Amino acid sequence: MLKYQQIAAEIEQYITNQDLKQGDKLPVLEQLMSQYSVSKSTVTKALELLERRGVIFQLRGSGIFVRRHNRPGYMSLFSTQGFKSNLGDRVLTSDVLDVSVTKPSEDVAENLGIGVSDDVYRVERVRYVDGEVFCYEVSYYLKAIVPYLNREIVADSIFDYVQSALGVTIGFSDMYMQVGRLNKTEAGYLGLQTDDPTLRIETIFHLTNGKPFDYSRITYHYEHSQFVVQANGPYM
Amino acid sequence: MLKYQQIAAEIEQYITNQDLKQGDKLPVLEQLMSQYSVSKSTVTKALELLERRGVIFQLRGSGIFVRRHNRPGYMSLFSTQGFKSNLGDRVLTSDVLDVSVTKPSEDVAENLGIGVSDDVYRVERVRYVDGEVFCYEVSYYLKAIVPYLNREIVADSIFDYVQSALGVTIGFSDMYMQVGRLNKTEAGYLGLQTDDPTLRIETIFHLTNGKPFDYSRITYHYEHSQFVVQANGPYM
DNA sequence: TTGATTAATTGTACCGGTACAATTATAGTA
DNA sequence: TACTATAATTGTACCGGTACAATTAATCAA
Numbered sequence: 163m164l165k166y167q168q169i170a171a172e173i174e175q176y177i178t179n180q181d182l183k184q185g186d187k188l189p190v191l192e193q194l195m196s197q198y199s200v201s202k203s204t205v206t207k208a209l210e211l212l213e214r215r216g217v218i219f220q221l222r223g224s225g226i227f228v229r230r231h232n233r234p235g236y237m238s239l240f241s242t243q244g245f246k247s248n249l250g251d252r253v254l255t256s257d258v259l260d261v262s263v264t265k266p267s268e269d270v271a272e273n274l275g276i277g278v279s280d281d282v283y284r285v286e287r288v289r290y291v292d293g294e295v296f297c298y299e300v301s302y303y304l305k306a307i308v309p310y311l312n313r314e315i316v317a318d319s320i321f322d323y324v325q326s327a328l329g330v331t332i333g334f335s336d337m338y339m340q341v342g343r344l345n346k347t348e349a350g351y352l353g354l355q356t357d358d359p360t361l362r363i364e365t366i367f368h369l370t371n372g373k374p375f376d377y378s379r380i381t382y383h384y385e386h387s388q389f390v391v392q393a394n395g396p397y398m
Numbered sequence: 399m400l401k402y403q404q405i406a407a408e409i410e411q412y413i414t415n416q417d418l419k420q421g422d423k424l425p426v427l428e429q430l431m432s433q434y435s436v437s438k439s440t441v442t443k444a445l446e447l448l449e450r451r452g453v454i455f456q457l458r459g460s461g462i463f464v465r466r467h468n469r470p471g472y473m474s475l476f477s478t479q480g481f482k483s484n485l486g487d488r489v490l491t492s493d494v495l496d497v498s499v500t501k502p503s504e505d506v507a508e509n510l511g512i513g514v515s516d517d518v519y520r521v522e523r524v525r526y527v528d529g530e531v532f533c534y535e536v537s538y539y540l541k542a543i544v545p546y547l548n549r550e551i552v553a554d555s556i557f558d559y560v561q562s563a564l565g566v567t568i569g570f571s572d573m574y575m576q577v578g579r580l581n582k583t584e585a586g587y588l589g590l591q592t593d594d595p596t597l598r599i600e601t602i603f604h605l606t607n608g609k610p611f612d613y614s615r616i617t618y619h620y621e622h623s624q625f626v627v628q629a630n631g632p633y634m
Numbered sequence: 635t636t637g638a639t640t641a642a643t644t645g646t647a648c649c650g651g652t653a654c655a656a657t658t659a660t661a662g663t664a
Numbered sequence: 665t666a667c668t669a670t671a672a673t674t675g676t677a678c679c680g681g682t683a684c685a686a687t688t689a690a691t692c693a694a
Binding site for chain 1: 676677678679680681685686687688
């Protein structure tokens with residue numbers, strides 16, 4: 163693990179341990195430098211990271227302060243890691259409906275930047291948070307990148323597996339969201355009525371080299387899905 | 399304007415002018431250094447900025463590449479600047495329903511971190527994109543920060559005014575989103591039926607010193623609101 | 635006490651450098 | 665040709681420094 167990531171993690175841990183709240187002040191830069199025995203730029207980098215993640219904000223001439231949003235139950239939209247990292251003490255479970263190797267439809271191939279003759283894994287799940295239906299998901303993984311999947315892996319976190327077992331790291335992702343009404347199939351899985359409201363999010367996950375390797379469509383249960391996005395000012 | 403912001407702007411301009419697409423390669427770091435006559439770290443900072451905004455991605459040992467999402471009509475969710483900056487050639491108009499100074503309700507005061515006796519501006523608008531109803535918005539501004547508003551300012555971009563005329567800069571914002579059904583009032587303004595689906599986003603805008611100064615509730619027309627979020631890998 | 639002026643604090647911009655890891659190109663070998 | 669080992673390319677981590685702007689604290693005058 164890189165130094166600045168390590169320091170960021172420790173600072174975040176410190177905030178948690180001390181139960182610091184919005185506006186509480188952290189040690190000044192110079193102290194953090196000597197405390198962790200690194201240069202100013204390394205501390206700065208760790209702080210930038212935490213700032214981007216909405217953990218702190220920095221105010222020149224004043225100090226470094228804790229930033230906390232105050233609504234429990236809202237999940238961060240940046241669950242690039244899957245939701246697992248984001249749930250706190252809530253429990254995530256899954257019903258696996260399908261894990262199979264197929265050929266992509268045209269629009270799936272389009273989104274993954276491949277041809278319709280390339281193999282993909284199709285994964286279909288219903289996911290629950292603390293036993294309540296949370297979302298219905300269909301996702302496609304490039305078989306060239308993810309050569310093997312089974313029901314056990316898929317029932318847990320696919321991203322954990324892909325990262326730790328395959329060494330595949332996500333570079334970036336594009337999420338497309340829109341609101342609509344449930345169709346019959348979706349309503350069935352989510353325990354709702356046809357035409358009930360829903361949030362649909364399509365995400366294309368790219369490797370660090372910019373190539374897509376996962377395209378997923380998630381249909382959320384509108385009553386159990388609340389998201390928070392912590393954004394940083396104009397140019398950040 | 400800071401050097402690294404300036405360089406970021408020029409690089410972005412270059413991408414636009416050359417009509418570069420996803421995966422196209424940019425000049426290497428060293429060339430950018432000499433081209434703009436700045437140090438490596440300044441170029442790096444400019445590139446980091448563009449990376450966070452989803453404009454490029456960098457690949458060590460390989461180069462700097464253009465990143466483009468490929469769905470027209472999707473609006474970036476990070477319209478911290480208001481939507482104006484985000485519309486391209488589409489036209490944004492507003493019906494101003496209310497601009498008045500009032501005392502906040504309890505939950506508004508709570509979200510703004512003030513007391514119920516402090517003055518706030520209440521602004522109520524229906525907003526249109528290319529003539530189609532886009533959203534219904536009610537927002538509250540701390541009068542201590544925004545001492546004056548009128549219908550003309552509000553019909554245009556409030557953020558433009560607040561920033562350029564008052565010199566107020568936004569530090570960060572917390573957005574809370576959820577899906578639900580329209581009530582009668584909202585349905586009326588949006589030209590939809592009661593109980594139709596909708597996306598609601600509450601946003602609390604903070605100054606650079608961390609103090610909230612604007613709390614807004616936006617109710618989106620579900621057929622005309624599509625959002626894209628470009629996220630950056632694990633640790634961003 | 636109040637208000638203005640000055641000084642101390644503290645983060646940010648920018649420089650220029652070394653070392654290194656990931657990728658890509660090249661040369662060498664079978 | 666195809667595969668392997670090596671070298672060149674290219675961005676990232678980290679160091680340590682100067683100058684400066686924004687905030688806050690201290691000082692002084694009214």
